[in-house]
Amino acid sequence: MRKRGRVFYPVVMMLAGLCLIGCNTKENAQEEIELLAPAEAVVDIETVMYRDLYTLVTKNAEFAPYTKELTFNAGGRISKLYVEIGSVVKEGDLIAEQEEEGVRDKANAALNEFLSEKKVYLDTVKAAKKKLASDIGKEERERQELVIAQAEELWEMQEPILWEAWEKARNRLGSSRIVAPYDGVVLACLKEGKTVAAGQPVLAVAATECPYITVNSYLSPSEYASYERVYAIINGKETDITYVEELMEEEGTLTYFSAEDYNGAALGDFILICMVKNYHPHVLSIPAGAVYQDSNGSYVYLMEDDVRVRRDVITGYTDNVYVEIAEGLQEGDRVYVKN
DSSP states (O other), X not given: OHHHHHHHHXXXXXXXXXXXXXHHHHHHHHHHHHHHSOSXXXXXXXXXXXXXXXXXXXXXXXXXXXXEEEEOSSOEEEEEEOXXXXXXXXXXXXXXXXXXXXXXXXXXXXXXXXXXXXXXXXXXXXXXXXXXXXXXXXXXXXXHHHHHHHHHHHHHXXXXXXXXXXXXXXXXXXXXXXXXXXXXXXXXXXXXXXXXXXXXXXXXXXXXXXXXXEESSOOOHXXXXXXXXXXXXXXXXXXXXXXXXXXSOTTOSOEEEEOSOOTTOOTXXXXXXXXXXXXXXEEEEEEGGGOEEETTEEEEEEEETTEEEEEEEEEEXXXXXXXXXXXXXXXXXXEEEEO
16 A cells, blocks of 8 residues: 555655646746737748739630521411421521411402402393393393493403512512521421411521630620630630620620631530639739738737747738738738638
8 A cells, every 4th residue: 555655645746746737838828829829820931022913803614516596577377498407508508498477367358359350240240231131122232232341341450460469478578588597407396387486486497607705694795895805715725805796686695706727626515614804914012811901990910030020011912822912921922821
């Protein structure tokens, strides 16, 4: 028992000493952190340097043929369709005809009027000739001959007018047409006999000989002009591109770009469009996470002789990653970056 007591006592004393030492070390460490570190956790040290700052907007695009939706100017029924999905067409080919709403009714009405007036004429002449063939007096004979002459004169005037009205109405049947705007392939089409509204897409034709960089959203000319540079990343290469305004309808759904060199892109390949604005070249800057704010304004923690020192700064433009430093720092200074 005594041996155990003598062993246990020194151990207890050693543990107590270590606790005192540990507590003193912890207090010293806390004091040092409070004196030297900012309130937020410091995760890195960065060097103040000159950079190009700007805002970058990106859009996903595809290397695809220019595709145009084709429509009729008026509502009606597709009376004839000369193509199907996958059909190859040449520029100017007739690919669809339409029977416009009410055209068939107008044509039937014109034909009925022609036939009705002709029947009146023929019935009038027939009745008069029948009477002439019977035993009638001179006066009645003269009257029936006059009826025939008047009927023939009237019909001679009516016939060309009625016939022309019927021909015009008949010619409008299927006269509303769609022709291929260029050499291409039919990607989509409605069925023959379907009734469509004015301006409703009937066919879509892709110009496979003229592929473009196609963005599935509309970029207006004014918005495009607001960017200082627009380029594409094609097969990992930065490529200059051209905005093709003439292919786009106002407030449309697609945007087209062309390039002198597509860097071996194949139809269907993904392309990234990069648009730069607010370009500030060669400005003194630091990471945005290095800038602190309080009631007095902006400041940073600058390292001077291995000590962190507050330094007030005046900031300028930021791209949300880096901040321009207008005053307070110089190239080569080292600052702390918070989380």
